[in-house]
Amino acid sequence: MSRDITDDIDDCCKAIVGHTNWAFAQTQSPDQMIEYRKTNAIAHTVIFFNNALTDEEKGLDEEEEI
Numbered sequence: 001m002s003r004d005i006t007d008d009i010d011d012c013c014k015a016i017v018g019h020t021n022w023a024f025a026q027t028q029s030p031d032q033m034i035e036y037r038k039t040n041a042i043a044h045t046v047i048f049f050n051n052a053l054t055d056e057e058k059g060l061d062e063e064e065e066i
Contacts, residue, residue, distance in 0.1 A: 009022055009046055010022075012048075013048045016048055017048050017049070017050065018052075019051075019052035019053075020052075021048075021049040021051065021052045021053045022046055022047060022048045022049065023046070023047050023049070024044060024045065024046055024047075025045040025046065025047045
């Protein structure tokens, strides 16, 4: 089975914060991103959230078993 970059990001996020709630980000901060984009210094930005997704955020019903 092949892996893609998101599998590696899942692994990294889980190692750092204990879950896989992350997202690609478009900005770090408006001013910093402008400067980084001028120099083409950023390939991708990823956000690792402090909290895991809740069942509601995952789109699961309370009655639904995982």
